[in-house]
Amino acid sequence: MTTGSPHPAPGGAPDAAPGGAAGGDEVDLIVAAWRREAPQLDVEPLEVLSRVARLARHLDRLRRDAFAAHELETWEFDVLAALRRAGSPHELSPGQLLVETLVASGTMTNRVDRLAGRGLVERRPDPADRRSVRVRLTAAGSAVVDAALADLVEAEHRMLDVLGREERRALATLLRRVSAPFER
Template structure:
């Protein structure tokens, strides 16, 4: 007896493509099956990730700044420009995030050893403890979110997304 191939139930993306196929059969709307799904998955993932950050009193931006500083290692400090480049946000957004984290006691601004006019941003001990705990929870959440994929599916998805992201220069 031959096994039937696994059929994926229709989702909203498939319904939309089917509607377009009826209304505009001259157009190939199938890219929406990937792009639409990616968009919906990205939005849902953001919601799931932000929920964990909030458990630590952090927004997405604050988490990003703390994680960026922490992964530099040791007692590393970065300029606001470096933070802007590494977190891919404007300098104004970095300033707002650093101001909030400084007010909470999680980062401090230091004078640069090479340029007295420049400031560096560094984690405080409480900031380091907070991001270590928050990052562990973040990774557990990411493992949970990906647990629906087999190791092979996950590896395939990693490779596929890498190809797509490289084509978009992201």
């Protein structure tokens, strides 16, 4: 027994899960098994959060593939994207990069070193404090992050094509409400 949606897929055919559950997916099979094996537990959160976790794994793979096509690792894209989003002159302090990418100070120093070695960023003296530096996106860094972002957005659009515009907006609103307490 599954707990999947009775709604048919576009075209009138019922959805089929990889595990063979008509009208459901793998999570429906997992939830049904837990309800059978541990009926004393309310496993309803699994119906949402197991899907979020599975989608996160698919999204990680999709992103790695999009970035690999531009010879970038995910962490490299994260740093370059933070600089690109900063607006002209596309530079941030190492401390600002820490906040933007959620990594430790030693990790960021290593990442900036590696990106500078590839010519994607450069360190510049901070005009407000000569003892400090700013990390600036180079023209090469800007070109590669822009191209990787274009490919990523295209792939993410394909991933969400199963939803209409209003469904995507509603999902974004719901996910924002769930994730807001964990944000900085």
